[in-house]
Amino acid sequence: MRIDIITLLPELLRSPFEASILKRAIDKGLVEVHLHDLREYGLGNYKQVDDYQFGGGAGMVLMIEPIDNCISKLKKERDYDEVIYLTPDGETLTQPKANELSLKKNLILLCGHYKGVDQRVRDHFVTKEISIGDYVLSGGELAAAVLCDAVIRLIPGVLNNETSALTDSFQDNLLAPPVYTRPAEYKGLQVPDILLGGNTPKIESWREQKALENTRKKRPDLLKD
Numbered sequence: 001m002r003i004d005i006i007t008l009l010p011e012l013l014r015s016p017f018e019a020s021i022l023k024r025a026i027d028k029g030l031v032e033v034h035l036h037d038l039r040e041y042g043l044g045n046y047k048q049v050d051d052y053q054f055g056g057g058a059g060m061v062l063m064i065e066p067i068d069n070c071i072s073k074l075k076k077e078r079d080y081d082e083v084i085y086l087t088p089d090g091e092t093l094t095q096p097k098a099n100e101l102s103l104k105k106n107l108i109l110l111c112g113h114y115k116g117v118d119q120r121v122r123d124h125f126v127t128k129e130i131s132i133g134d135y136v137l138s139g140g141e142l143a144a145a146v147l148c149d150a151v152i153r154l155i156p157g158v159l160n161n162e163t164s165a166l167t168d169s170f171q172d173n174l175l176a177p178p179v180y181t182r183p184a185e186y187k188g189l190q191v192p193d194i195l196l197g198g199n200t201p202k203i204e205s206w207r208e209q210k211a212l213e214n215t216r217k218k219r220p221d222l223l224k225d
């Protein structure tokens with residue numbers, strides 16, 4: 001998979017890809033992430049990327065031309081499956097949507113800023129609009145990092161234990177069961193006996209039951225259908 005991220009703040013998007021699972025996925029050649037500084041596509045000597053909105057109103061709007069120039073350059077080099085605009089009024093990112101995106105080959109992520117982008121960008125270049133939840137961030141960068149993490153970890157070979165993404169919370173509309181590690185007893189606090197017994201089928205059904213209990217208690221909305 002290849003992900004091209006268009007942003008005015010590339011520095012905000014470096015560190016997520018320089019550690020842990022995302023770094024390993026890149027080092028293994030399973031994903032390429034390329035950052036594109038929209039400023040470099042800005043107009044004139046000042047490299048202008050935004051302007052006042054027609055009709056008046058507070059806040060600057062990202063102009064269509066720099067974005068067109070950047071997207072067109074990328075599209076000349078390869079075909080893209082989606083051009084995703086990160087915006088609080090997009091569809092909310094869910095595990096099924098992350099699963100779907102993890103199957104794509106080439107993605108462009110466009111990070112908005114200020115009052116957003118000229119609507120013509122959304123109408124003519126963007127193929128999907130995604131939000132990461134019902135709250136407002138200063139820009140799309142952190143949302144893009146969240147989306148990349150959720151998607152990249154699902155690419156086969158990224159996680160060491162291939163089954164572990166399958167047992168994540170939400171993967172089957174259930175929250176994950178509790179987990180424990182050594183010591184089996186700490187200051188009188190015990191690990192449930194069943195996990196120490198080595199009876200795999202019994203452990204599996206205990207985990208299913210706990211996942212269900214957890215979900216009923218914390219996120220009953222997930223059990224509705």
Ligand code: 6GU
Pocket residue numbers: 085086087088130131132133134135136137138139140143144
């Ligand atoms: Cl994708 N962008 C911004 N600016 N705020 C958000 C968001 C995205 N998702 C949730 N809040």
